[in-house]
Amino acid sequence: MAERLKATPEILEVCKEALEQSQVIAVPTETVYGLAANALDLSAVEKIFKIKQRPFYDPLILHIDSIEKAQLFCQFNSLAEQLAKFFWPGPLTLVLKKKPIVPDLVTANLDSVAIRSPQHPIFQKLLKILPFPLAAPSANPFGYISPTSAEHVETSLGDQIDIILDGSNSSIGIESTIVDARNPEKLAILRPGPITQEMLEARLKIKVCSIDSQADSTEKHPLRGPGLLKSHYSPQTPLELISLESLLKLAQNEKGVGNALLFLKKPSALNSFPSPVQKNIYWLSEDGLDLNIAQNLYRQMRMIDAKAYDRILVERLPTESGLYSALTDRLKKAAYS
Structure with a gap:
């Protein structure tokens, strides 16, 4: 059964060692709790999919603590630089062209990767002492209601992991905004979230579209990020x-x-x-x-x-x-x- 641990410097070192040994742990973020593993370790990433019963076609988000680290894993353009400068650390995920170092398993075999720098101070401290990024989808069975407390994680997945890093309740309570920033001339919201369309347009001084408002609504869009399926976040009760x-x-x-x-x-x-x-x-x-x-x-x-x-x-x-x-x-x- 998982142990709920408060984030002392000693406990963060315990979490670091667990992640270096291909373990999966639960971590707090400002949005929802995440199920985290070394994103460059295939065996660890496979455990995320197994624990969540998550389909392999649904990509994961990479978490890093700085723009400099993000640039190791994806190709930044002028638009991405602006977005990261304005909204990181925070609840904004950028979809950008990935670099070869990112495993295909993380990105569902796509040429893009979803990446963000979280705002939660405990998660930031953990990321700063790690030599690798973390893949961290929500810490719940696939398709179920996301967890916003350590107790939620313990109830849903406590018998499948060893460590839940307890960072109190998530301050925002819903998942990050995901934007497709691969084209510096056109920004598209793939999943709405705490960073709203109005906030993006006010800061960038450009028109921002959403996936539903793109010109060809019949086009088959690959899942460039998580949370894009029609059914998600669902309770067992109708x-x-x-x-x-x-x-x-x-x-x-x-x-x-x-x-x-x-x-x-x-x-x-x-x-x-x-x-x-x-x-x-x-x-x-x-x-x-x-x-x-x-x-x-x-x-x-x-x-x-x-x-x-x-x-x-x-x-x-x-x-x-x-x-x-x-x-x-x-x-x-x-x-x-």
Whole structure:
């Protein structure tokens, strides 16, 4: 069974030794917890796929602590340099042309690699003492809800790894934004995340497109990064997105019994709901702020999923701008069947 360890200098050395010996460990990041291994060690990377039951066609993200190290593994262009300067360390993953040193297993045999420098101070400290990059997808069974705490990892994968580096709850709570930066003249968002389209456009002074808005929508796009499948982040309990009006109607009568009703914001009329329904009411924030919704999304989904409801009915987000774009992406994929 995995040991949850606090990140003292001595424990970081223990983690370094484990990674040098082809072991897989769980690490904290500001987005979600990762399942980490030496990205240049094929036997270690294979263990990631085996533990997660992850298909080999789904590429992994390389994690490094600096732009200088990133340039050892991929071909930076002027656009990538700007993005890394503005947003690293942080929750932005760049897809760039890879260098031969990166194993094909990491990149699903593609000529590109997804790479980022994480912001979490503990993960940064670990990366700085390593002579290699880490491949680190989310530390959960493939397709399931991502973990945002050491406890989540222990519940899902604790019997398959030895070390969980405990860095408290993830401060952001959803996965990084992934952008295709191979073409310095055209930046495309492959997966929305904490670094929003609006933030990218404001900083770069260019128009940023998304994979859904590319000219040829019939083109078969290879998976250039993780989290791009139609179904992902999914609880075992069926999940549906419905309007706030519909959710309130269910909450106001006993038809809500048997379903978990998940609001974006704590309902002001909570105490007026029938008693049998009240225990099935959950919310993602006290105030409706997108950052708080993101921090609580996976934690609430995991907690509700453990309670054997018939369905999880989630309030549909009011807009798809800003961080809501990423939240909508995660919930739509969680609901996909």
